[in-house]
Amino acid sequence: MTQTSVPAYTAFKTARPDQWVKSVTGDWEIIVGMEVHAQVSAKSKLFSGASAAYGGDPNSHVAMVDAGMPGMLPVINKFVVEQAVKTGLGLGAKINLWSRFDRKNYFYPDLPQGYQISQYLYPIIGEGSLEVASEDGSMIMVGIERIHLEQDAGKSIHDLDPNSTYVDLNRSGCALMEIVSKPDIRSADEAANYFKNLRALVRYLETCDGNMDEGSMRADVNVSVRRPGGELGTRCEIKNVNSTKFVGMAVNYEARRQIEILEDGGTIDQETRLFDVKTGQTRTMRSKEDAHDYRYFPDPDLLPLILDEAWVENIRANLPELPAAMKARFQSQYGLSAYDADVLVADKEFAAFYEEVAKGRDAKIANSWMTVELFGWLNKNGKELSQSPIGAAALGGLVGLITDGTINGKIAKDVFAKMIETGDEAAVIVEREGLKQTTDTGAIEASIDALMATNPEKVAEAREKPKMLGWWVGQVMKATGGKANPAIVNEILKGKLGID
Amino acid sequence: MSVDDATVRKIARLARIEIHEDKVTKMANELNGILNWIEMLNEVDVNGVEPMASAVAIALPMRDDAVTDGNIQSSILKNAPKADSGFFVVPKSVE
Amino acid sequence: MTKLTELNLHQALSGLAAGDFTSTELTQSYLNSIEAQNASLNAYLVVTGDKALEMARASDARRAVGNAGALEGIPLGIKDLFCTKGVRTTAASKILGEFAPEYESSVTTNLWRDGAVMLGKLNLDEFAMGSSNETSAFGNVTNPWKRKGSNVALTPGGSSGGSAAAVAAHMCLGATATDTGGSIRQPAAFTGTVGIKPTYGRCSRYGIVAFASSLDQAGPIARNVKDSAIMLQSMMGHDAKDSTSLNVAVPDLVAAMAKGVKGMKIGIPKEYRVDGMPEEIENLWQQGIAWLKDAGAEIVDISLPHTKYALPAYYIVAPAEASSNLARYDGMRFGARVEGVDLTDTYEKSRATGFGEEVKRRILIGTYVLSAGYYDAYYLRAQKVRARILEDFTNAWTKCDAILTPTAPSAAFGLGEKSDDPIKMYLNDVFTVTANLAGLPAISIPAALDVDGLPLGLQIIGKALDEETVYSVASVMEQAANFSARP
Structure with a gap:
């Protein structure tokens, strides 16, 4: 993926003035870096053959390895390695043919081995980048620092018993990709868009399902503030933010909180905070009583992960089309604006739906029917595209009828409503209800003549005020039951009324 | 590098091993005895030497992605000091 | 008929094959032998008598239908570091409580596949950390050997002290053991038995309680070289469940024994001498050299300078790995829990109560050398020194095919003699630990008795994956030494 039109990553670049947070004491800029944990879409775990599926009875998706039983040993899942490479390639990142697993040592009941197997010093994926829209519509490049593979922990449940914690190890050992950005993000919108685009990317690649309700993707957001171009501030890490919207909210809240403290003469404590979705605020996690000292060292149960270059190249050769490339193609192939293309490629499912709707039809009409009419209806009814009562082929049918002049836009809206109501195809509805557009100039002329005869004063008015044409078109459409082709009506009217 | 009492307390906490206060100094002395002996490694010229993490010089073998394990809840919980309703039960730990 | 426990492993296999006796009879005689001696030796922590007889009967049934494996009907003892399904496994530590694994180690699975019978679980130093078996939470093992005219109880060595004592006292036909710094070879030397640590990666570590993963390797302790070869051949083999297991063919070790040493170059490293080493050990070493020369080997002086x-280096690497490997013993999912006032207190009390002093000492050393600010100075440096040690051997292999050394710097010592001085105790492994760091195969065979009538061992170190040469040399030495003394 080569991006030449946008500025490359520069260390701690200054935010654009329009991104500055204005305050009584002057301006501030926000510096954000993110660590996104994406669960690899694999059947089994990173180091065991237990199911990685979401849910299940407690401790049912658990092998002895995942429970940290004595003498149990990890064996790596090749598919997971492949997905990490794929994701790296999708981010245009360096693929490290030699990487290593280290142990991160700490005690917690949902960490059965007493250490997490992760890649600390030598991650599988090195530097890359992701293009992200800024709030002014321009595109910025967010640098990717690294991606490493690691084990997820189990789940501690604190509310089943007043005196005890219950531990379910079903998540224990599931494969995570930790995607670490550089601190290149300068606003809440950019942060949200970064998360959104990253999610879109992994979904295109099918390396992660991006299902945020199931915790498949979650972000740790590092936020600090500084005077524009000034000394870097102390950062706080907001843990486990699990939606695009919340990422934006968390950055905004946290930046404002830090600015307030600094303006009151206070200092920022480097700490880990939680985002409370109910209040939209961040709050400090009760700090663990000890300073961390994870005592990383190479996991002696595993050997270096060595990738074959040809294997990597084969993965590269089979990569699907990615959002950035698809966006460019949508602009050139379909003549869509950057904005429209961006909306469509934001989700793999949208893009595929659109391409089916637009196939052999007017691409712009297809876009507006999908993003305005269909998305509008879905939004109003709280449904996802996957739950749409009108499929891509059916919507394509409707767009086809508009494109070839069978019906006009106004009639199409009625047809659209009836499609939702009945589930019938557009052509069937048009046929059944006789909604075909009249292009018969004779019939249109006859109805215009009749109207001119009954409204002579309006004829005179129109000749003086050409704006009256709209009234005339409306009358003709009304007289023809909305079926007349508006372009033809316009043309004939102009001639008969003598308007240029 | 010498281990003092505070360091013993710190590493004992990291290792989650309780050490009674009256044993701390004794442990510090024992550890220092061993660490002083280990200091002899400083005599070795290790310039340009790659650290050796394993005696096996092959690449990590990989397995196919298939569900071949799990669904053994009762075996997983069999040796648990405390279990209830399919969960391990541990002392209250709220972050 | 001679007493069945007098037959060694390969003789017993012949007897079983000839129908002279059944595995059930053989197994019963070993259970009787254990019954008679275990109270004084404390070699077995658990005797699985019913299971043993059940396995023996099943073995007899298999043999009856002509379906006999390589170890068909042979009663063995299992070091209690190997997980055995449904049988309490302790690692000689209190922290495992009543832990009975729901799975079986790969090495023992291989032995049962080949028809062997389990007599019980053998004592060891706690988590295999020790050289005298005195760190066991269940009491020390006593060496069946005594100094001439003395009743002083001696150590059988460690950590596989139970395995070595049980083999020496004929409480089994052979035993599994593990070796992280010398834990098979030093006890073998102290008890007049044969112990081999194969090349790292030959035996699967799956299901063996881990001490130091990059060094741990399983192997047998047996009464003679041939028994050792038969057992090891069964224990070895690639295992997809252990990522460090080597996917290579298992050699025919019994066949290798017949190859002789004619024309072979045997390296003698000048550095394998320590202050205070008894002259008899030096003399024995010279004797070993003479035996190999007589058998047609060429003796070459080599240097292993590091x-x-x-x-x-070992006392950084092993405790570092152990400090992490032993984090899972926390009283949360298995083993003994001591409830404290909160989570941290429960962790600390469970681990303080469950681990013995030597294990705690090593965990703390390991935690320290990995902690922030010390990693480079200790752990990383130790790994570089480890590379230097491997390099020493790599250089040596340009000059020789195998290396002959003493196994340990002394004969078996009295219980309690060294337990107050960790470093003095650690020095037991001075000749054995290099093979662990370099991952090489090394065997200890009994070569002579010292002035007190205690056995002394000689060690043969081979190239990686060249167990065959190790057994060729060992066999020649065994014949020359003609060691037949009994405790």
Whole structure:
């Protein structure tokens, strides 16, 4: 993926003035870096053959390895390695043919081995980048620092018993990709868009399902503030933010909180905070009583992960089309604006739906029917595209009828409503209800003549005020039951009324 | 590098091993005895030497992605000091 | 008929094959032998008598239908570091409580596949950390050997002290053991038995309680070289469940024994001498050299210059790995829990109560050398020294095919003699630990008795994956030494 039109990553670049947070004491800029944990879409775990599926009875998706039983040993899942490479390639990142697993040592009941197997010093994926829209519509490049593979922990449940914690190890050992950005993000919108685009990317690649309700993707957001171009501030890490919207909210809240403290003469404590979705605020996690000292060292149960270059190249050769490339193609192939293309490629499912709707039809009409009419209806009814009562082929049918002049836009809206109501195809509805557009100039002329005869004063008015044409078109459409082709009506009217 | 009492307390906490206060100094002395002996490694010229993490010089073998394990809840919980309703039960730990 | 426990492993296999006796009879005689001696030796922590007889009967049934494996009907003892399904496994530590694994180690699975019978679980140093078996939470093992005219109880060595004592006292036909710094070879030397640590990666570590993963390797302790070869051949083999297991063919070790040493070059490393080493050990070493020369080998002087740094490097690497490997013993999912006032207190009390002093000492050393600010100075440096030690051997292999050394710097010592001085105790492994750091196969065979009538061992170190040469040399030495003394 080569991006030449946008500025490359520069260390701690200054935010654009329009991104500055204005305050009584002057301006501030926000510096954000993110660590996104994406669960690899694999059947089994990173180091065991237990199911990685979401849910299940407690401790049912658990092998002895995942429970940290004595003498149990990890064996790596090749598919997971492949997905990490794929994701790296999708981010245009360096693929490290030699990487290593280290142990991160700490005690917690949902960490059965007493250490997490992760890649600390030598991650599988090195530097890359992701293009992200800024709030002014321009595109910025967010640098990717690294991606490493690691084990997820189990789940501690604190509310089943007043005196005890219950531990379910079903998540224990599931494969995570930790995607670490550089601190290149300068606003809440950019942060949200970064998360959104990253999610879109992994979904295109099918390396992660991006299902945020199931915790498949979650972000740790590092936020600090500084005077524009000034000394870097102390950062706080907001843990486990699990939606695009919340990422934006968390950055905004946290930046404002830090600015307030600094303006009151206070200092920022480097700490880990939680985002409370109910209040939209961040709050400090009760700090663990000890300073961390994870005592990383190479996991002696595993050997270096060595990738074959040809294997990597084969993965590269089979990569699907990615959002950035698809966006460019949508602009050139379909003549869509950057904005429209961006909306469509934001989700793999949208893009595929659109391409089916637009196939052999007017691409712009297809876009507006999908993003305005269909998305509008879905939004109003709280449904996802996957739950749409009108499929891509059916919507394509409707767009086809508009494109070839069978019906006009106004009639199409009625047809659209009836499609939702009945589930019938557009052509069937048009046929059944006789909604075909009249292009018969004779019939249109006859109805215009009749109207001119009954409204002579309006004829005179129109000749003086050409704006009256709209009234005339409306009358003709009304007289023809909305079926007349508006372009033809316009043309004939102009001639008969003598308007240029 | 010498281990003092505070360091013993710190590493004992990291290792989650309780050490009674009256044993701390004794442990510090024992550890220092061993660490002083280990200091002899400083005599070795290790310039340009790659650290050796394993005696096996092959690449990590990989397995196919298939569900071949799990669904053994009762075996997983069999040796648990405390279990209830399919969960391990541990002392209250709220972050 | 001679007493069945007098037959060694390969003789017993012949007897079983000839129908002279059944595995049930053989197994019963070993259970009787254990019954008679275990109270004084404390070699077995658990005797699985019913299971043993059940396995023996099943073995007899298999043999009856002509379906006999390589170890068909042979009663063995299992070091209690190997997980055995449904049988309490302790690692000689209190922290495992009543833990009975729901799975079986790969090495023992291989033995049962080949028809062997389990007599019980053998005592060891706690988590295999020790050289005298005195760190066991269940009491020390006593060496069946005594000094001439003395009743002083001696150590069988460690950590596989139970395995070595049980083999020496004929309480089993052979035993599994593990070796992280010398834990098979030193006890074998102390008890007049044969112990081999194969090349790292030959035996699967799956299901063996881990001490130091990059060094741990399983192997047998047996009464003679041939028994050792038969057992090891069964224990070895690639295992997809252990990522460090080597996917290579298992050699025919019994066949290798017949190859002789004619024309072979045997390296004698000048650094394998320590202060205070008894002259008899030096003399025995010279005797070993003479035996190999007589058998047609060429003796070459070699240098392994980093030998003296092996132990200190080991005492960084092994505790570091152990501090992490033993984090899972926390009283949360298995083993003993001591409830405290909160989570941290429960962790600390469970681990303080469950681990013995030597294990705690090593966990703390390991935690320290990995902690922030010390990693480079200790752990990373130790790994570089480890590379130097491997390099020493790599250079040596340009000059020789195998290396002959003493196994340990002394004969078996009295219980309690060294337990107050960790470093003195650690020095037991000075000649054995290099093979662990370099991952090489090494065997200890009994070569002579010292002035007190105690056995002394000689060690043969081979190239990686060249167990065949190790057994060729060992066999020649065994014949020359003609060691037949009994405790």
